[in-house]
Amino acid sequence: MPIIVKNLTHVYMPGTPFESVALRDVNWNVEDGEFWGLIGHTGSGKSTLIQHLNGLLKPTSGEVIIDGVNINERGVNLREIRQKVGLVFQYPEHQLFEETVEKDVAFGPKNLGLPEEEVTRRVREALELVGLKYDEIKDRSPFELSGGQMRRVAIAGVLAMKPKVLILDEPTVGLDPRGRDEILRQIVRLREKQNMTVILVSHSMEDIAKLVDKIAVMHKGRMVESGTPRQVFKNYKALASIGLDIPQVTHLMIKLKEKGKNVATDVLTVEEAEAEILRAARGKGHA
Amino acid sequence: MREITIGQYIPGNSVIHRLDPRTKILITFAFMVLLFVIDDFAGYAFPLIFILVASLLSRISIKYMVRGLRPLVIIILLTFVLNLFMIKGRVIYEIGPFSITYEGLYQGTFMVLRLVLLIVGTSLLTLTTSPITLTDGIESLLKPFSKVGVPAHELAMMMTIALRFIPTLMEETDKIMKAQMARGADFSSGNIVKRAQNMVPLLVPLFISAFRRADDLAMAMESRCYRGGENRTRMKTLKMTHEDIFAFVATGFLAAGCLASRFLW
Numbered sequence: 215m216p217i218i219v220k221n222l223t224h225v226y227m228p229g230t231p232f233e234s235v236a237l238r239d240v241n242w243n244v245e246d247g248e249f250w251g252l253i254g255h256t257g258s259g260k261s262t263l264i265q266h267l268n269g270l271l272k273p274t275s276g277e278v279i280i281d282g283v284n285i286n287e288r289g290v291n292l293r294e295i296r297q298k299v300g301l302v303f304q305y306p307e308h309q310l311f312e313e314t315v316e317k318d319v320a321f322g323p324k325n326l327g328l329p330e331e332e333v334t335r336r337v338r339e340a341l342e343l344v345g346l347k348y349d350e351i352k353d354r355s356p357f358e359l360s361g362g363q364m365r366r367v368a369i370a371g372v373l374a375m376k377p378k379v380l381i382l383d384e385p386t387v388g389l390d391p392r393g394r395d396e397i398l399r400q401i402v403r404l405r406e407k408q409n410m411t412v413i414l415v416s417h418s419m420e421d422i423a424k425l426v427d428k429i430a431v432m433h434k435g436r437m438v439e440s441g442t443p444r445q446v447f448k449n450y451k452a453l454a455s456i457g458l459d460i461p462q463v464t465h466l467m468i469k470l471k472e473k474g475k476n477v478a479t480d481v482l483t484v485e486e487a488e489a490e491i492l493r494a495a496r497g498k499g500h501a
Numbered sequence: 502m503r504e505i506t507i508g509q510y511i512p513g514n515s516v517i518h519r520l521d522p523r524t525k526i527l528i529t530f531a532f533m534v535l536l537f538v539i540d541d542f543a544g545y546a547f548p549l550i551f552i553l554v555a556s557l558l559s560r561i562s563i564k565y566m567v568r569g570l571r572p573l574v575i576i577i578l579l580t581f582v583l584n585l586f587m588i589k590g591r592v593i594y595e596i597g598p599f600s601i602t603y604e605g606l607y608q609g610t611f612m613v614l615r616l617v618l619l620i621v622g623t624s625l626l627t628l629t630t631s632p633i634t635l636t637d638g639i640e641s642l643l644k645p646f647s648k649v650g651v652p653a654h655e656l657a658m659m660m661t662i663a664l665r666f667i668p669t670l671m672e673e674t675d676k677i678m679k680a681q682m683a684r685g686a687d688f689s690s691g692n693i694v695k696r697a698q699n700m701v702p703l704l705v706p707l708f709i710s711a712f713r714r715a716d717d718l719a720m721a722m723e724s725r726c727y728r729g730g731e732n733r734t735r736m737k738t739l740k741m742t743h744e745d746i747f748a749f750v751a752t753g754f755l756a757a758g759c760l761a762s763r764f765l766w
């Protein structure tokens with residue numbers, strides 16, 4: 215189920231002295247099964263953009279078409295769209311409210327009107343997907359869990375709706391390095407298992423460059439770059455001018471190239487860099 | 502939710518914005534009292550001119566001030582309708598058992614005008630004074646009463662904090678609502694009981710977050726050695742300038758006009 219964003223502009227509180235243009239003429243296509251990283255500085259419009267992708271916000275002008283349905287049309291079934299496009303907000307643990315983990319995760323599927331057994335089945339599945347043991351955790355209060363566990367419960371709450379597209383707004387913010395790596399690993403695994411389309415919002419290139427298939431860069435409400443990481447990093451000067459860093463290994467390779475070494479610069483991981491440097495050092499030409 | 506403009510502050514640097522908050526608070530009070538002194542339509546000319554001039558000076562569009570009336574439209578209409586039908590006198594028009602009287606029409610219009618002026622006058626105060634300055638003004642005005650046990654500083658601090666957190670809580674509400682809507686929650690349909698139940702997923706996280714914020718704030722204040730108002734001095738002290746004197750003089754004219762309209766004519 216592709217998502218098409220056409221000339222999307224969003225203005226918050228139009229017609230008041232507090233008017234602010236959060237998105238300007240954004241065009242974006244998300245195809246089935248793609249893994250996108252959405253990057254940009256704070257205030258660049260990332261959260262605003264993704265809230266359009268499940269109809270929580272309506273465009274001021276332009277169109278958002280989800281699985282062939284234009285969210286601007288009268289009488290669109292927003293609940294159906296929100297089931298298909300699962301959105302995990304920034305600090306999702308702040309939305310937990312039930313007495314037990316099980317009940318909280320069940321909130322979404324219950325709202326879909328599913329029968330009891332199906333709800334329980336989905337809750338179990340969702341919790342296991344995020345790496346929590348259903349039997350151990352289901353009766354605990356979500357508020358006595360650790361920060362990382364709370365976040366995973368909250369993510370499970372969205373997964374239990376069985377979305378086809380999963381959008382996560384800065385899922386690693388505020389976690390320690392271990393918690394961060396764990397969440398990212400689980401997202402990758404999840405995608406492989408469930409074959410979902412995933413959009414991962416972040417402000418760190420380093421974190422996501424090696425995970426995603428494609429990167430979109432937001433700057434002051436505009437989408438200034440989009441494509442594979444290798445394509446996007448080719449414009450590292452443009453990225454630097456808006457204050458976004460490319461991964462350190464890529465940076466190293468570019469520096470080497472500038473020093474006259476014959477290496478390829480479209481490198482994303484340390485392993486690739488090692489192979490490339492060794493190849494260049496042995497004096498073989500560029501492939 | 503963000504449509505509410507009562508209590509809203511619009512930053513600016515007009516004469517009205519620059520006035521000392523104490524001046525503005527006192528004048529607003531005087532304005533409110535004077536509105537009740539007036540007893541005929543002609544008298545309204547004075548406050549009307551006063552508010553018009555003040556609005557023009559504040560450079561806040563009239564459109565924005567009128568918008569502040571919107572949430573109160575029902576009260577205003579109710580006032581008008583009640584007066585219209587309830588007051589006995591010379592009948593102008595009859596609808597079934599009800600009759601509109603000349604006196605009712607007069608009184609209704611009169612009350613509506615008073616109400617509108619009251620609202621516009623007070624919203625002009627909040628529109629042009631930042632909440633922090635406003636509470637500074639209140640604290641300063643309450644100072645003399647602290648001798649008789651009014652905790653002026655504490656009251657002002659509580660107000661400052663409460664005002665400071667209104668937008669934050671609004672934002673938080675907005676965010677949690679959206680997050681639950683993303684999980685299929687519905688806040689806008691069903692009967693009253695159902696709706697109240699549907700609020701639980703919103704209210705629980707909201708309370709938790711409010712308590713967390715309160716905790717954090719208390720901790721932050723204590724770690725910076727806050728211990729009430731004793732011996733506290735201010736970074737910005739309030740100062741009256743010639744602009745304030747001018748404002749008081751203008752209010753003096755307003756008072757003279759209103760009193761004259763009541764007792765002389």
Ligand SMILES: Nc1ncnc2c1ncn2[C@@H]1O[C@H](COP(=O)(O)OP(=O)(O)OP(=O)(O)O)[C@@H](O)[C@H]1O
Pocket residue numbers: 226227234235236254255256257258259260261262263417675
């Ligand atoms: N509810 C709102 N009302 C008014 N303005 C808003 C609202 N939400 C966001 N904005 C403004 O819109 C712009 C884009 O905000 P947005 O939250 O989309 O940025 P972001 O890229 O997600 O930033 P962050 O990395 O901090 O989450 C900002 O200038 C912000 O101040």
Ligand SMILES: [Mg+2]
Pocket residue numbers: 260261262304383
């Ligand atoms: Mg954001």
